[in-house]
Amino acid sequence: xxxxxxxxxxxxxxxxxxxxxxxxxxxxxxxxxxxxxxxxxxxxxxxxxxxxxxxxxxxxxxxxxxxxxxxxxxxxxxxxxxxxxxxxxxxxxxxxxxxxxxxxxxxxxxxxxxxxxxxxxxxxxxxxxxxxxxxxxxxxxxxxxxxxx
Ligand code: FES
Numbered sequence: 001x002x003x004x005x006x007x008x009x010x011x012x013x014x015x016x017x018x019x020x021x022x023x024x025x026x027x028x029x030x031x032x033x034x035x036x037x038x039x040x041x042x043x044x045x046x047x048x049x050x051x052x053x054x055x056x057x058x059x060x061x062x063x064x065x066x067x068x069x070x071x072x073x074x075x076x077x078x079x080x081x082x083x084x085x086x087x088x089x090x091x092x093x094x095x096x097x098x099x100x101x102x103x104x105x106x107x108x109x110x111x112x113x114x115x116x117x118x119x120x121x122x123x124x125x126x127x128x129x130x131x132x133x134x135x136x137x138x139x140x141x142x143x144x145x146x147x148x149x
Contacts, residue, residue, distance in 0.1 A: 007097030010067045017066055019073035021056040027124070030116025032109050032136075039065050039106070043073070043113040047121055052076045052084050057113070064099055064106035071096050072110035085118050087111050112136040 006014075023044035030043045039061030046054040055077050057069040072092050076084040093099055093107040115136065122128045 005100035006064075007099075009071070009095070009097045010064065010099065013067035013070040013096065014063045017070035019056050019070065019077070020058070022058055023054060023056050026117075028117040028119075028121030030113040030118075030120055032112045032116055034061070034065075034106070034109055036105070037062070039109065041065060041069055041109040041113045043069075043117040045076075045117045045121065047081065051078060051080050053078075055117075059109075061109070062103070062106055064103045065109055067096060068092055068099075068107045068110035069113075072114050076114055081118050081121070085115060087114060108136070 022042075023046055026044035027047040028045040031040065033040045039059070041059045041061060042057065044056045044058075045052050055073045057073050059066050059069045061069075072087065075087055075092065075095060079087075089108050089111045092110045093104065096107070099107055119128065119133045123130050123133065
């Protein structure tokens with residue numbers, strides 16, 4: 001069966017996802033949904049010395065979303081929070097060797113859930129106020145892409 005345009009990295013992370021699971025009593029927690037397909041991603045972080053000490057994800061979603069979750073957790077692990085906050089949707093997709101055009105916005109959830117978890121931590125410790133949390137834009141099929149499985 002043809003693997004329509006999926007890169008080696010996407011297939012590898014889909015088959016062997018890293019950092020799957022839940023962290024009990026996380027320091028930061030982020031949950032984002034994709035309104036187009038209803039897929040859902042949660043990210044849990046533990047913070048130590050202002051770095052992402054541990055990170056886990058739970059994704060109810062398509063194979064691309066799982067590969068994206070796995071990759072974003074690998075990219076963020078060990079990073080200072082400010083650096084992890086700079087990881088963009090595009091960085092994740094690029095690191096996965098790209099996604100087929102109709103799956104591109106499956107890559108949105110990863111960076112968004114990571115940012116949500118960091119913001120959650122920053123609000124908890126009083127670094128930012130809840131109203132200062134910027135909501136990510138373009139969840140809903142930017143550039144008119146569909147989100148079909
Ligand atoms: Fe919903 Fe990929 S994230 S189909």
